[in-house]
Amino acid sequence: MSRYLFLVLGxxxxxxxxxxxxxxxxxPQDQHDLxxxxxxxxxxxxxxxxxxxxxxxLIDGLKQAYxxxxxxxxxxxxxxxxxxxxxxxxxxxxxxxxxKALAAEQQFLTKEKAAKGVxxxxxxxxxxxxxxxxxxxxxxxxxxxxNYVGRLPDGTVFDQSTxxxxxxxxxxxxxxxxxxxxxxxxxxxxxxxxxxxxYGADGAGELIPPYTPLIFEIELLDTxx
Numbered sequence: 340m341s342r343y344l345f346l347v348l349g350x351x352x353x354x355x356x357x358x359x360x361x362x363x364x365x366x367p368q369d370q371h372d373l374x375x376x377x378x379x380x381x382x383x384x385x386x387x388x389x390x391x392x393x394x395x396x397l398i399d400g401l402k403q404a405y406x407x408x409x410x411x412x413x414x415x416x417x418x419x420x421x422x423x424x425x426x427x428x429x430x431x432x433x434x435x436x437x438x439k440a441l442a443a444e445q446q447f448l449t450k451e452k453a454a455k456g457v458x459x460x461x462x463x464x465x466x467x468x469x470x471x472x473x474x475x476x477x478x479x480x481x482x483x484x485x486n487y488v489g490r491l492p493d494g495t496v497f498d499q500s501t502x503x504x505x506x507x508x509x510x511x512x513x514x515x516x517x518x519x520x521x522x523x524x525x526x527x528x529x530x531x532x533x534x535x536x537x538y539g540a541d542g543a544g545e546l547i548p549p550y551t552p553l554i555f556e557i558e559l560l561d562t563x564x
Contacts, residue, residue, distance in 0.1 A: 389424075437540070440550035444534055447492050447552055451531045462517050465531035469556070474524025477562035482507050483519055484561040490554040497546045503560055512537050519559065527558040 385392060403410050410417070448465070451457065457465050477483050484505050489498040508516050514532030522528060534540075534550045542549040 388428075437550065440548065443492075444550050444552050448531065448533060457531075460518060460521070462513075462536055463533045464514050464518050464536060466518065467529040468526065469529055470525070470527035470558070472523030472526025472559060474559075475562055476521065476523050477508060477519055477559075478564070479516070479520060480507070480509055480564075482563050483559060484563075485519075486558040486560065488556045491547070492552060492554070514553070515555070515557075519557070522557070522559050524559050524562055527556065530555045530557060 385397070400410070402408075412420075448463075451465050452459060454467070456467050458467075459465055482505050484503050486500050486503055487498075488496060488500075490496055506515075508519060512532070514530065514536035517536065518528070518530050518532075532553045532555065534552055537553045538547050538549075538551070540549050542551065547553070
């Protein structure tokens with residue numbers, strides 16, 4: 340059921356409870372004031388939650404439904420339009436969070452980029468060489484054997500290897516795939532990977548929030564076709 344239907348039901352229940360608490364006889368003026376109060380309360384909430392409503396259409400829909408008359412729109416269209424509106428309302432709520440997360444990411448990347456020894460790859464990945472390598476570089480469809488630690492910007496470890504691991508480069512995040520093709524066997528790098536090269540707007544479950552850059556220390560031990 341739409342949250343707006345719950346809203347109307349909530350108003351009606353509140354009014355009914357108020358009536359039950361009063362032992363005095365309900366007068367026509369009370370009935371008028373009850374209807375007006377329900378309308379005023381509903382109108383105030385709708386003004387805050389759904390600005391720009393066409394008031395006459397709202398009144399028509401309310402009147403026809405209340406009086407049990409045929410509705411201009413069928414149930415399927417009503418459910419569709421309410422679902423669309425609620426989806427947009429949820430998106431509007433999430434937008435400020437996304438903007439805040441993107442601003443925090445940009446601030447973090449700017450700070451990291453200014454650190455000593457950091458160089459930027461073409462796709463925005465920030466690289467610090469911890470140990471140089473002398474071996475072959477993997478191809479896009481190769482497998483790599485690595486030791487690694489993955490951290491969030493606050494230093495929290497969200498993943499790490501306990502022993503050397505083999506991965507196919509076509510099965511890992513874009514940031515790994517891009518950076519490791521430039522990495523010679525034997526090297527150990529610190530990578531700061533922008534969210535666009537990691538898990539982006541979706542994040543990864545409860546571990547990685549949306550728009551989160553990731554920090555990896557990766558040691559490339561071997562590569563094979």
